[in-house]
Amino acid sequence: MLCPSRLAKLRPLPRPLLAAARRHRGVDLRCAISSSPPPPPPPPPPQVRLRTTSSSSTGLGMPSVDEEECGDFLPWLERKAGAEVSPFLSVGKSAYGRSLFASKSIRAGDSILKVPFNVEISPDDLLPEIRSCKVGNVAKLAAIVLKEQKMGQDSEWAPYIRCLPQPEEMHSTVFWSDEELEMIKESSVYQRTIDRKVGMEREFSVLRHALDCHLPEVSKDMKFEDFMHACALVESRAWESSKGYSLVPFADFLNHDGLAKAVLLRDEQKQFSEVIADHNYAPGEQVLISYGKLSNAVLLLDFGFTIPHNIYDEVQIQFNVPLQDPLYEMKLYLLQRHCLQITHNFGISKCPADSFTIKLVLMLYFPYIRCHKFETVSIGMFL
Ligand SMILES: C[S@@+](CC[C@H](N)C(=O)[O-])C[C@H]1O[C@@H](n2cnc3c(N)ncnc32)[C@H](O)[C@@H]1O
DSSP states (O other), X not given: OOOTTSEEOBTTOOOOOHHHHHHHTTOOTTGGGOSSXXXXXXXXXXXXXXXXXXXXXXXXXXXXXXXXXXXXXXXXXXXXXXXXXXXXEEEEEETTEEEEEESSOBOTTOEXXXXXXXXXXXXXXXXXXXXXXXXXXXXXXXXXXXXXXXXXXXXXTHHHHTTSOOGGGOXXXXXXXXXXXXXXXXSHHHHHHHHHHHHHHHHHHHHHHHHHHHOHHHHTTOOHHHHHHHHHHHHHHEEEETTEEEEOTTGGGOEEOTTOOOOEEEETTTTEEXXXXXXXXXXXXXXXXXXXXXXXXHIIIIISOOOTTOTTOEEEEEEEOOTTOTTHHHHHXXXXXXXXXXXXXXXXXXXXXXXXXXXXXXXSSSHHHHHHTSHHHHHHHHO
């Protein structure tokens, strides 16, 4: 959700090293719907910030700038921005892929980066004929990424485009094989992955037609896999903006910490995006921000990673409350009041056969205690 002049939520629309992502692939997102007796409640997650563990990011030594691909990135960005973008941060690599590190001490409250809107990539950079295409904002931005990739060195964003992850570095579930998807078949992420792929196929054919007519040099040899890669790049690193979605070079090298208070702020008046440090950093520490209050399902689908003890995790359950149930009103009331926090995405939607699909946020510390207060729900959840 975008707060007009300030807060921009990273579109759920963020990725770990392959090994980390694969480790998470077996995670059963139905953990709360198990038939075994509920295990004792887990201890509260430790209030520590996520830190990467690779030697380059522990803060014990300054990470090296990724010279090979990104050596020219910051000088290019500052030329394009016409100003210094950050006196505090340098680009490097951690277990989370490309990352930003404190190049000197940072104090809570410091403005650690300012990226002017004029260096962003937004759908405004598309030909009007393509912009008016009946596809979503993600696909429109993906079309620009494809165009800039095609232009290679001639692209005015070449140093940025070169730094973006390659398809083999992307781990969102749309890239998973059938065999891998089979492991999450019972989770809602499975169906959302299938739906997303179907949607992308549809948008690919619409966009391809428009590109054939107006930008044939881009559509020539363009494969569905290229479009899927471009869409996944946008999903995992574009921010909501007044133009739909925008790619914010440099800011999009920041990785996610669900406990961070720092977010990307957008100042529509002054026309720049900014991040204010939420705590002190020593030189060499990785700087992390929050992409939003995102569940592991969203993180996996959109960004290709999950986080342990995610305080924003949730599970979707199917719960039947027949209309003719004399306690219908009371059950609904109790469900909302005592057990479930209903998010606006899913809310309560009426499905055929008087069933309700409810998305709840797990109370991680004592989900069972809370749900036992309302027996019917606990039966629904734990049988
Ligand atoms: C906005 S980009 C951040 C920059 C990215 N690391 C890169 O290489 O360009 C989001 C991606 O970073 C990775 N990422 C961010 N936070 C992460 C985390 N806490 N754990 C694992 N991967 C993370 C994920 O691959 C995600 O899709």
